[in-house]
Structure formats: structure tokens, C-alpha cells
Amino acid sequence: MTKIKKTNEIFSFSAALFIFGLLVILIIMMYPGRENFQLDLLFPWSNIIVKGWIITIIVSIISLVISIILGFLLYLLSKSKILVFKYLGTIFGEVVFGSPLVVFLIVIYYFIGTPINQYLGLSSTPINRLIIGTIALSLYMAPYMKNVFQGAMESIDDMQYQAMTVFGFTTYQKYRYIIIPQLLKILIPPLAGNLTFIVKGSSLLNFIGVPELYNQITTAQSNTYAVVEGYLVMFVMYLIITIPLIRITTYFEKKVSAWS
Amino acid sequence: MELKLKNVCKKYDDKDILIDINAHIKDRSAIAIIGPSGAGKSTLLRLLSLIETPDCGRICVNDNHLSEISPEEYYKKIGFVFQTHTLFPHLTVLRNITLILEKVHNKTVVEAKKIALDLLEHFELTEHIHKRAGQLSGGQSQRVSIVRSLAISPEVLFLDEPTSSLDPVLTQEVLKTIIKLKLDNMNFVIVTHEILFAKKAADYIIFMEEGRIVEMGDVSILDDPKTWELKQFLSNVFLW
Numbered sequence: 001m002t003k004i005k006k007t008n009e010i011f012s013f014s015a016a017l018f019i020f021g022l023l024v025i026l027i028i029m030m031y032p033g034r035e036n037f038q039l040d041l042l043f044p045w046s047n048i049i050v051k052g053w054i055i056t057i058i059v060s061i062i063s064l065v066i067s068i069i070l071g072f073l074l075y076l077l078s079k080s081k082i083l084v085f086k087y088l089g090t091i092f093g094e095v096v097f098g099s100p101l102v103v104f105l106i107v108i109y110y111f112i113g114t115p116i117n118q119y120l121g122l123s124s125t126p127i128n129r130l131i132i133g134t135i136a137l138s139l140y141m142a143p144y145m146k147n148v149f150q151g152a153m154e155s156i157d158d159m160q161y162q163a164m165t166v167f168g169f170t171t172y173q174k175y176r177y178i179i180i181p182q183l184l185k186i187l188i189p190p191l192a193g194n195l196t197f198i199v200k201g202s203s204l205l206n207f208i209g210v211p212e213l214y215n216q217i218t219t220a221q222s223n224t225y226a227v228v229e230g231y232l233v234m235f236v237m238y239l240i241i242t243i244p245l246i247r248i249t250t251y252f253e254k255k256v257s258a259w260s
Numbered sequence: 261m262e263l264k265l266k267n268v269c270k271k272y273d274d275k276d277i278l279i280d281i282n283a284h285i286k287d288r289s290a291i292a293i294i295g296p297s298g299a300g301k302s303t304l305l306r307l308l309s310l311i312e313t314p315d316c317g318r319i320c321v322n323d324n325h326l327s328e329i330s331p332e333e334y335y336k337k338i339g340f341v342f343q344t345h346t347l348f349p350h351l352t353v354l355r356n357i358t359l360i361l362e363k364v365h366n367k368t369v370v371e372a373k374k375i376a377l378d379l380l381e382h383f384e385l386t387e388h389i390h391k392r393a394g395q396l397s398g399g400q401s402q403r404v405s406i407v408r409s410l411a412i413s414p415e416v417l418f419l420d421e422p423t424s425s426l427d428p429v430l431t432q433e434v435l436k437t438i439i440k441l442k443l444d445n446m447n448f449v450i451v452t453h454e455i456l457f458a459k460k461a462a463d464y465i466i467f468m469e470e471g472r473i474v475e476m477g478d479v480s481i482l483d484d485p486k487t488w489e490l491k492q493f494l495s496n497v498f499l500w
């Protein structure tokens with residue numbers, strides 16, 4: 001029974017993939033400038049493009065880590081008995097949710113990053129922009145991460161805590177065997193989802209001159225005039241990162257939803 | 261088991277929930293607490309299991325003086341089954357049981373597994389050992405909850421309306437499990453709305469109303485109530 005279902009699933013998925021493939025071929029065949037389509041123009045720039053791709057990955061992972069930490073702090077703020085702290089978090093969250101990422105990045109860069117640079121007497125090197133950009137991206141993601149933590153904590157119901165106590169678990173054992181294992185599994189899908197969001201969002205760091213994938217491809221494009229080819233490569237290189245992440249997300253989502 | 265309650269009282273926010281509870285019950289293994297909603301049945305059970313402490317009075321369960329024993333120590337000797345099942349959703353049925361045996365009761369992996377498997381077989385749950393709570397029916401989950409509490413061989417098992425969240429068919433399934441406890445001579449105290457079941461499963465009845473014990477005695481009091489309140493309560497129950 002399940003085997004038939006599985007085979008059917010694989011077949012349908014391959015079919016869908018095939019249809020998409022046909023669509024892509026069709027689009028290329030119909031594309032007006034296809035005679036001038038010269039992917040090889042970009043080959044000499046592949047080093048730089050791959051470097052940009054790696055920077056995109058690194059920036060995303062670092063932003064993920066920082067925003068998880070910031071998000072957890074925001075979560076703690078939201079639980080704070082001191083109302084000022086709580087509202088500080090609320091206001092920051094609303095500002096973030098209310099602003100487009102690209103605007104937020106630019107504002108942070110020009111109004112906070114650049115003045116700090118000037119006070120410290122630093123010049124705006126690519127590394128410097130990369131650091132500011134990563135921090136700005138992390139700040140932007142922090143309220144989203146806060147929501148992730150909130151959702152995860154709420155999903156462990158009160159009765160379980162009571163039961164753990166009456167079974168005689170120590171506080172350490174409760175966290176070690178019951179709470180953290182559940183949290184980890186509950187957290188994986190939204191965290192992977194947010195990582196996808198970060199990867200996509202990191203392309204906007206281009207606007208403050210961070211040498212990530214988008215930025216590097218732009219450089220290659222302006223040197224080779226292979227504009228269309230550049231965008232196509234960019235498209236594929238983002239998908240190579242994001243599609244596995246999306247698959248991880250749905251895989252673990254299914255697993256976790258089987259609990260309840 | 262032996263239960264001793266002396267001048268026990270409990271307040272929530274200055275509201276009297278339990279008022280001067282006195283009882284001395286000896287040599288009974290199955291006690292049912294009945295009474296209308298809000299009578300304080302759950303509160304009494306929570307005091308007996310040391311989930312909460314009384315505001316006055318003394319409670320003894322067997323040799324345990326609840327004001328002297330540490331909760332951690334006492335929890336290792338008792339079991340508690342809540343209204344809804346409290347299985348840990350990320351663990352299998354088997355692991356739900358063995359985890360407690362291994363980590364809290366210091367059993368070896370082999371011992372824990374043997375205890376769990378024997379009990380699950382005894383309660384006809386063997387086919388479910390590798391499932392998680394999400395894959396079980398409400399009745400099955402609650403039965404596993406009961407088995408999990410039994411696994412540590414508690415002196416007393418406390419059950420707070422274990423069937424109140426279940427439909428009638430699943431309720432029967434869980435009640436059968438509890439009847440089996442009775443046949444095994446397990447000591448238990450159960451809060452229940454199922455009067456017919458209490459008649460079958462319990463040998464001692466405590467009837468509560470508005471924070472007091474109004475009547476208690478052997479199960480025969482259900483057929484021959486002495487107080488007007490219990491008569492009234494039973495006649496309402498059997499109306500349906």
C-alpha cells in the first residue's frame with residue numbers, strides 16, 4: 001500500500017519536473033536573443049562568481065546564528081516582567097515587520113554603520129561593508145526568530161511539564177530528555193525556512209556593496225555584457241542553495257506534525 | 261493502602277476550596293472520589309499526591325508524612341494519571357516508559373525494557389510499542405499513560421478523571437484497564453464521574469461537595485446512601 005503510494009509519488013514528481021524542463025526549453029527556444037546567448041563569456045569570471053556564491057552562503061549562516069541569538073534575547077525581552085524591556089522588543093519588532101528589507105539595510109548602513117565607521121576612523125572596505133551588512137541582516141531577522149521561539153515554546157503543553165515533575169525528573173533531566181529534544185525538532189522547520197529567507201534577502205546586500213553573489217554577478221555582467229546569461233546563472237545558483245533548504249523544511253514539518 | 265487526613269484545608273486566593281477534611285481509611289486498595297463539579301475532588305487528589313501542599317492540617321499516605329517527605333522522594337513512590345494523556349510526543353510508547361525507569365529509577369536498559377514490555381503485554385498494548393502518541397487513539401494514549409505510571413511499581417496510583425476527555429467507547433476501553441488494576445490489587449485513588457464504574461472498581465467511596473467530605477464508606481453507600489446530599493447526587497446521576 002505505502003509502496004504503491006511511494007512509487008506514485010516519485011512518478012508524479014518526475015513528471016512535474018519533466019513538464020517544468022519542457023517549459024524551460026520552450027522559453028529558451030522562444031527567447032528573442034537566443035543566438036547571442038553566450039554563457040561562455042562568463043567562464044573567465046567563474047572564480048569571482050563562485051567566491052560571491054560562497055560569501056552569500058557564509059553571510060547567510062553567520063546571519064542565521066546571530067539572528068537566532070538576537071531572536072532568543074527578544075523572546076526573553078517579550079517575557080520580561082519589566083514592561084519597558086517588553087515594549088522595547090515590541091517596538092523593534094514592529095519597525096522590522098513594517099520595513100522592506102532593502103530599505104532597512106540601507107538605513108542601517110547609512111545611518112548607523114557609516115557614522116560608526118567615521119568615529120572609529122575606518123574606511124569602507126568590502127570586508128567592512130560585509131560586516132555591517134551581516135549585522136543589519138541579522139537585526140532584521142531577529143524578530144522573525146523571536147516568533148519562532150515563541151511558537152516552539154507554546155507548542156509544549158503545560159500538562160507535560162506537570163507530568164515531568166510528578167515522574168520525578170530533575171530540572172536538568174526535563175530539559176535534557178524532554179524539552180530540548182522536542183524544541184530541536186520543532187525548531188528545525190521554521191529555522192530552515194528563515195534561512196531560506198536570509199539567503200534570498202542577502203541578495204539585497206548588493207545595494208550596500210557587499211561582494212555577495214548578486215554583486216559579483218553584476219560585476220561580471222558589466223565587464224562581459226553577458227547580462228541575460230548572468231541573471232540565469234544567478235537564478236540557478238540561488239536555487240541550488242534554497243531548494244534543499246525548502247526540502248529540509250517540509251521533511252521535518254511532516255515529522256513534527258505527526259506528533260499531534 | 262492507608263490514608264490519613266487531619267484537619268486539612270486549602271485556599272486559592274482566599275477562597276476556601278477544601279474545608280477541614282478528616283479521614284482515616286485503612287486496608288482499602290481502590291478508593292473513588294465522587295461529587296459534583298467544583299467540589300474540590302481534584303484539589304484533594306493533588307494534595308494527596310503532593311503536587312500541591314495544604315494550607316493547614318496533616319496528610320499521611322501509607323508511611324509517608326507528606327509534610328516531612330521531599331516531593332522528589334515521594335514522586336518516586338507514586339503514579340499520577342491526568343485528565344488528558346501526557347505522553348511525551350517525541351518518544352515512542354516504549355521509550356516513554358523506559359526513559360522514566362532508566363533516568364529516574366536507575367534501572368538498566370535491559371531491566372527497563374523488560375518491565376515495559378511485560379506491562380504493555382499485560383495491558384494488551386504490545387502492537388503499539390513503536391508508535392508515538394500522535395498515532396494512537398485517545399483511549400490508547402490514556403491506557404499507555406496508565407501503564408507508564410504503573411511501570412515504576414508505585415505504592416499508590418492517583419487518577420484524576422482519566423476518561424473525561426474521551427468519548428463513551430474509548431471511555432469503556434480505559435475503564436476496563438482500571439478494572440484490571442483492581443484485579444491486580446493495585447492501590448489507587450480515582451476521581452471519577454462514572455458512578456457505575458466506581459461501584460465496580462472501587463471498594464471505598466468518598467463523596468465530596470463544596471469543599472467537604474459529606475459521606476464516605478464502603479462501596480455499598482452507593483446503594484444505600486445515608487446523607488440527603490449523596491442521595492440527591494446519585495438520583496441526578498442516574499437520571500440519565
Ligand SMILES: Nc1ncnc2c1ncn2[C@@H]1O[C@H](COP(=O)(O)OP(=O)(O)OP(=O)(O)O)[C@@H](O)[C@H]1O
Nearest residue numbers: 272273277295296297298299300301302303304451
Ligand atoms: N489553581 C487554582 N486557582 C484558583 N482556583 C482554583 C484552582 N484550582 C481549582 N480552583 C477552584 O477550586 C474549586 C475546586 O476545584 P477542583 O478542581 O478541585 O474541583 P473538582 O471537584 O475536581 O471539579 P471537576 O469535577 O470540575 O474537576 C473550584 O471552584 C475551582 O474553581
Ligand SMILES: [Mg+2]
Nearest residue numbers: 301302303421
Ligand atoms: Mg477535577
